[in-house]
Amino acid sequence: MLKKLFIFLMVLVAIFVGALAWLVFAVDPNQYKPQLQDMAAKQGIKLELAGDIGWQFWPSIGLQVSDVSIAPNVRPLDKIVQAEQLSVGVALMPLLQKKIHVADLALHKPTITLTVDEQGRGNWEAFSQLAAVQQSAPLGGRGRSVRQTASANGLDLAVDQVSISDGTLSYSNAQDKSSLELRELDLVADSIQLGGDPGALDLSAQLHSSTLKAPVDLELEGTVGLDKALRGLRLQPLTLRAGSGDASATVNLRGNVQRKAEHGPWQLQVSVDGSFKELKDWLKLTGTELETRDPSAMQRLTLNTELRGDTDKMQLEPLQLQLDDFKLTGLAEVDNTPAVPNLTLRLQGEDLVVDGYLPPQQEGEEESAAAAPVAAPAALLPLGSLRGFTADLQLTLNRLQALDLTIEQPRVAVTANNGLVTLKELGGGLFGGKFETTGKLDAREELALVEFTGGLLGVKLDEVQGTYAPSDKFKLGGNADIKWQGRTGGVTDKDLQEQLEVNASLGSADMTMAPINVERGLCELVAYVERGTGGQSTEQAPAAEGTEAGTGPKQWPAETRLQNLQARIHFLDNIAKVSGIQAGVENLTLTGDGKVDLNAQNFDFALGLSVQGEATSEDGCSIKNPRWRNRILPLRCAASFDAVSATTCKPDTRRLDDLIRDEAEHKLRKKYGDKIDEKKEELKDKLKGLFKR
Known part of the structure; x- marks a missing residue:
C-alpha cells in the first residue's frame, strides 16, 4: 500500500514539474510587458520596465525584472520610484491556467523620491487623485477597475504582500527648506489592500538629516488600513521606535487619518502615547550640548494626548506631559484658518524645581567671577519669531523654585498679537507675601520695547535681602510693600539689562x-x-x-x-x-x-x-x-x-x-550781644581749632 502511495506521489510531482517546465518554456512573460505598461498608463502611471521579464523559482515561483521606474504620466521625467530589481511572486494554480495572480511584490534597492513644492503639493498626489477617479468611476467601459482591466488581459493584481529591501527614501520640502533621508530601508506590508481589511506593517530604516549629528535608527510596526482612494489611513495601532546611542523613544499611535476632498485638509483623530529617554543625548544629536546641576535631570519625557481636528485646526485634549518627575496637564490648540495663525495653551502643573536644570556651578566660580568678572557676549533677541502669529497662553503651578527663590502657586497669562506680547498676569506668593506684575513687549519694530508695572505686598524684608544682598553683618527685618514701574529696550539681552530703569515706592510699618x-x-x-x-x-x-x-x-x-x-x-x-x-x-x-x-x-x-x-x-x-x-x-x-x-x-x-x-x-550773640563783631576774630580762631580736631 505504501509503495503504491509513493508511486502515486512521484507521478504527481512529475506531472507538476512537467507542467511547470512546459509553462516556463511555453509562456513568455515578456508578452505581458506592453499590457502592464498600458494598464499602468491608464491609471496615470508611467511604468518603465527596461530589463527583460524572467522567471524566478526561489523563494517562490514568480517573475522578476531589473531596472524599473515609476512616475506620474503628467510628469514622466519625475521618477518617484526607481529600483534595481522588481520581483513578483505568483500563485501556482492560476499560473497553470496561463493567468498571473500576484501574491507578493518585492522591490530590491529602490530609490523613492518624495518632494513638496512651494505651494505645498506633493509629487505623489497625482497617484491619489487617480485612485479617487477609479473609485468613483462606474463599472465597465473606460471606468473598469485595475483588477478588472488586469483580469481581462489574463492578469490578476490582487497583491497579498509588498516588500522593500535595502531601499532609500528621500524627502524634501520647498516650503520650509527641510529634508531628510531614510537609508537601509526594509519594509514588509502584509495583506494591505486598498479598501480592504487592515494589514500588518513592519519597517526599519536609518534616518539621516543635515540637522542631525548622527543617524537615528527607526522601527515601525503595527496594523494599517488604506481606503481605495489613498485618502484614508487607519492605525490599529502603529508603534514607532527610534534610537541613537543611549537616546531612545517610543511613540504609539491609534486612530484615523483621512482626507475628504482632493485638496482639503487631512482630518485626524489619533491617540498619542510617547516616551523619550535620555533627553540630553537627543539634544546632542541636534548640536546642543546641555549639562545640568542635577545629573538626573532631563532623563525622560512622556506625552499622552488625544489629537483631534485637521491640519488647519488641531486640538490636543486632554494633554499630559511629564518631564522627569514634573507633571503638566491641560490642552493645546493650533488654528491656522485665520490670516494670522493662533496658538492656545492651558496648562496646570505641580512642583517645579528649576535649579536642577540650570548649568552646573563650577567650584570657585563665584569667587573668580567676583575677582575678574567676564561679560558674556550679547545675544540678539529673537524678535522675528514673535511676529506672524497670535497666542493665548496660561500656566499655573503649585510651587516654583528657582535661583533660591520659592514662589507659591505661581501663575502667568500671556497673549501675543503679531509681535505685541502682553503679560496680562504674573503673580504668586513670594518672600512671605504676594506679587503681581503686568506688562508688554513690543517686538513689532527692529527695536524691542518693554514696559511693566507691579508690586510686592506684605513681603518679609529679611528674605528679600537674603536673596539679593546677603550679609552676615547687615540685616533687614519687618514687612514691606513695594510697588514699581519699569521699562527697558534694545536688540540684545545685554541691552535689556543695561537699559533697565525702574521707579519704585517702598512702604513699611515696622x-x-x-x-x-x-x-x-x-x-x-x-x-x-x-x-x-x-x-x-x-x-x-x-x-x-x-x-x-x-x-x-x-x-x-x-x-x-x-x-x-x-x-x-x-x-x-x-x-x-x-x-x-x-x-x-x-x-x-x-x-x-x-x-x-x-x-x-x-x-x-x-x-x-x-x-x-x-x-x-x-x-x-x-x-x-x-x-x-x-x-x-x-x-x-x-x-x-x-x-x-x-x-x-x-x-x-x-x-x-x-x-x-x-x-x-548764636551763643556768642547771646553772651556778647552787639559786641559780637568785636569777637569775630576770636570766633574764627575757635572754629579753626574745632575743625582741626
Missing part, C-alpha cells in the same frame, strides 16, 4: 535695620556739636566711644526700628537711588536720600533727624537745649554690606560746618 542705631548717632551728633561750641544740651548723652557722660557705659540696642517708612526708589544699572525717605524712629523724624550699589555691594545715605520733644526716646538721651528740638540734624550712614557695624551711622561732617557756625554765633 522695618528694622541691624546693627545700625540712628538714635545713638543723633545723640552723639548733638553732644559733638555742643562740646565743639562750649555747651551741654544732652543728659546721659553717650560719647562717641559709646559711654554716657557721668553714668558709665550705655548699651544701645543693636538695631533701628523705622515706623511708617515711605521712600521712592529709582533703579538703573544695578544702582538703586533712594529719595523722599520719611520715617519715625521713636521720638525722631527721619528724612533723607541715598543709594544702594549692588555692583559694589555698598550703600551711602545722607539722613536728617529731628527730635520731636525733649528726649529721643524713653531710654535714649534728653535734649536740654530747645534749639536742637524740631531741627534737622545731619547724619550719614555709609558702608559696604560686609563692614556694617553699630557705628555705621555717624555725624555727617560734610554738612556740619554751617550747623556748628550757626550754633557758635
Whole structure:
C-alpha cells in the first residue's frame, strides 16, 4: 500500500514539474510587458520596465525584472520610484491556467523620491487623485477597475504582500527648506489592500538629516488600513521606535487619518502615547550640548494626548506631559484658518524645581567671577519669531523654585498679537507675601520695547535681602510693600539689562535695620556739636566711644526700628537711588536720600533727624537745649554690606560746618550781644581749632 502511495506521489510531482517546465518554456512573460505598461498608463502611471521579464523559482515561483521606474504620466521625467530589481511572486494554480495572480511584490534597492513644492503639493498626489477617479468611476467601459482591466488581459493584481529591501527614501520640502533621508530601508506590508481589511506593517530604516549629528535608527510596526482612494489611513495601532546611542523613544499611535476632498485638509483623530529617554543625548544629536546641576535631570519625557481636528485646526485634549518627575496637564490648540495663525495653551502643573536644570556651578566660580568678572557676549533677541502669529497662553503651578527663590502657586497669562506680547498676569506668593506684575513687549519694530508695572505686598524684608544682598553683618527685618514701574529696550539681552530703569515706592510699618542705631548717632551728633561750641544740651548723652557722660557705659540696642517708612526708589544699572525717605524712629523724624550699589555691594545715605520733644526716646538721651528740638540734624550712614557695624551711622561732617557756625554765633550773640563783631576774630580762631580736631 505504501509503495503504491509513493508511486502515486512521484507521478504527481512529475506531472507538476512537467507542467511547470512546459509553462516556463511555453509562456513568455515578456508578452505581458506592453499590457502592464498600458494598464499602468491608464491609471496615470508611467511604468518603465527596461530589463527583460524572467522567471524566478526561489523563494517562490514568480517573475522578476531589473531596472524599473515609476512616475506620474503628467510628469514622466519625475521618477518617484526607481529600483534595481522588481520581483513578483505568483500563485501556482492560476499560473497553470496561463493567468498571473500576484501574491507578493518585492522591490530590491529602490530609490523613492518624495518632494513638496512651494505651494505645498506633493509629487505623489497625482497617484491619489487617480485612485479617487477609479473609485468613483462606474463599472465597465473606460471606468473598469485595475483588477478588472488586469483580469481581462489574463492578469490578476490582487497583491497579498509588498516588500522593500535595502531601499532609500528621500524627502524634501520647498516650503520650509527641510529634508531628510531614510537609508537601509526594509519594509514588509502584509495583506494591505486598498479598501480592504487592515494589514500588518513592519519597517526599519536609518534616518539621516543635515540637522542631525548622527543617524537615528527607526522601527515601525503595527496594523494599517488604506481606503481605495489613498485618502484614508487607519492605525490599529502603529508603534514607532527610534534610537541613537543611549537616546531612545517610543511613540504609539491609534486612530484615523483621512482626507475628504482632493485638496482639503487631512482630518485626524489619533491617540498619542510617547516616551523619550535620555533627553540630553537627543539634544546632542541636534548640536546642543546641555549639562545640568542635577545629573538626573532631563532623563525622560512622556506625552499622552488625544489629537483631534485637521491640519488647519488641531486640538490636543486632554494633554499630559511629564518631564522627569514634573507633571503638566491641560490642552493645546493650533488654528491656522485665520490670516494670522493662533496658538492656545492651558496648562496646570505641580512642583517645579528649576535649579536642577540650570548649568552646573563650577567650584570657585563665584569667587573668580567676583575677582575678574567676564561679560558674556550679547545675544540678539529673537524678535522675528514673535511676529506672524497670535497666542493665548496660561500656566499655573503649585510651587516654583528657582535661583533660591520659592514662589507659591505661581501663575502667568500671556497673549501675543503679531509681535505685541502682553503679560496680562504674573503673580504668586513670594518672600512671605504676594506679587503681581503686568506688562508688554513690543517686538513689532527692529527695536524691542518693554514696559511693566507691579508690586510686592506684605513681603518679609529679611528674605528679600537674603536673596539679593546677603550679609552676615547687615540685616533687614519687618514687612514691606513695594510697588514699581519699569521699562527697558534694545536688540540684545545685554541691552535689556543695561537699559533697565525702574521707579519704585517702598512702604513699611515696622522695618528694622541691624546693627545700625540712628538714635545713638543723633545723640552723639548733638553732644559733638555742643562740646565743639562750649555747651551741654544732652543728659546721659553717650560719647562717641559709646559711654554716657557721668553714668558709665550705655548699651544701645543693636538695631533701628523705622515706623511708617515711605521712600521712592529709582533703579538703573544695578544702582538703586533712594529719595523722599520719611520715617519715625521713636521720638525722631527721619528724612533723607541715598543709594544702594549692588555692583559694589555698598550703600551711602545722607539722613536728617529731628527730635520731636525733649528726649529721643524713653531710654535714649534728653535734649536740654530747645534749639536742637524740631531741627534737622545731619547724619550719614555709609558702608559696604560686609563692614556694617553699630557705628555705621555717624555725624555727617560734610554738612556740619554751617550747623556748628550757626550754633557758635548764636551763643556768642547771646553772651556778647552787639559786641559780637568785636569777637569775630576770636570766633574764627575757635572754629579753626574745632575743625582741626
